[in-house]
Amino acid sequence: MSASLSYPDLLPLLGDAVEDIRGRLIPNQLLSAVTWFRVGGPAQLMFQPADEADLAVFMKALPEDVPVTVVGLGSNLLVRDGGIEGVVIRLPIRGFGQVEYLGGHKLRVGASVPDKKLAEEAAKTGTGGFAFYTGIPGAVGGALRMNAGAHGTETKDRVVNVNAVTRSGEILTLSNEEMGYAYRHSSASKDLIFTSAVFEGFAQSEDEIRAEMAEVVAHREKAQPIREKTGGSTFKNPEGNSAWKVVDAAGCRGLQIGGAKMSELHCNFMLNVADATAHDLEMLGETVRSEALAKTGTRLEWEIKRLGAFVDGAAIEPFLGKAD
Structure with missing residues (x-):
């Protein structure tokens, strides 16, 4: 399935409960609009509840076999190009x-x-x-x-x-x-x-x-690519080490695949620099993991949450399928 295609409409499954739901129900909402990477296919149905009580009403009405995914601001999230089946819940600022x-x-x-x-x-x-x-x-x-x-x-x-x-x-x-x-x-x-x-x-x-907050901001502006399309830290810090040091030691600082690139400023940050697809970004991440394992013996684990379906079965295997 490609991002340009649509999922079947889920609204009929809610039955008469639709009348009691006060929040927004949006079929086939493109998730590239809500992720910081600006990539991702559609949500089969996006729900933005009015408040906690409205969310409870919706969840009671939703059939148990319909998958549910919750997304926040979309900062630490990579949605694959095939989108997300089922309901994607995004809690709006107005109610939450x-x-x-x-x-x-x-x-x-x-x-x-x-x-x-x-x-x-x-x-x-x-x-x-x-x-x-x-x-x-x-x-x-x-x-x-x-x-x-x-x-x-x-x-x-x-x-x-x-x-x-x-x-x-x-x-x-x-x-x-x-x-x-x-x-x-x-x-x-x-x-x-x-x-x-x-x-x-x-x-x-x-x-x-406020002095502490200013120090945090100054450090972040100096050390991180905050004005880029990024998802924050890509990999968790291994025990006793820093992920960026492992990425650097593996020779992956500035590595680019398609429109996706590891930042040269902070090489544990992945960037969308040239209309990258989610596939570009995930392929880059798994390439870095594979290189890090081969060259340093360290198994980097994703900190960025990856969700959804690959397009047309173009799956990317962890560590690119290489054995330890």
Whole structure:
């Protein structure tokens, strides 16, 4: 299937429940419009719920055999050219983009709040511990799912509890412990759709917080290609090492395949420099993994989330199919 083709319409499967759904239902929405790489085929059906209750209504009405995929700001995401079968849920800022100060240096934050905005709102209340989010190009929902972190702090260090909607439409709350956090990972069920979370920081003057935020911004602007079409860090840091050092040692700094290129400024960043396809980008990533394994013995693991179908069966095998 190519990105120019359409999936069958899923709306009839929702039956009369369509009348009760207040959010936007968009068949065959091209996902290249919502990913930072600006690549990707269509979502069979995109749903943008009005709020948490609306999302619960939709999930109750959706047949259990229809696949569900959640996307956030699209920053750490590579959608393949064949698109995504089933429903793609994207939580809009209007219903999921609020930050509420609860007192005691706690904040309730919607899943669509950009990480940078969370840092900004925390600073206004004199709540420290969130400056690291200034440099993370995503939203809170993604940070909760992947335990996003930087500069020695991770999401798990700040989360009190998380609200989520289940596949069957139940609204529940998970504790920090129930999220099962590890490095760039949460063991919470993949069927859960995170809608908001309560975070806790500590007392710190706004001037000190803003100084920390400025340091994060300065480091990012100097070391990362922030004005390019990119997905952030491509590979997770191997234990005891940095992914960029492995990529560099494998001779892949500046490596280009089609319109996709490993950044010369920060070689753990993949760029869309010339109308790349998702296939170009994933082929580049797997080529780098293959070269790194062959030349350094290190197995790099993707940090960027890759979703969807390959076009016309043009699958790309991990490590290009090479044996260890």
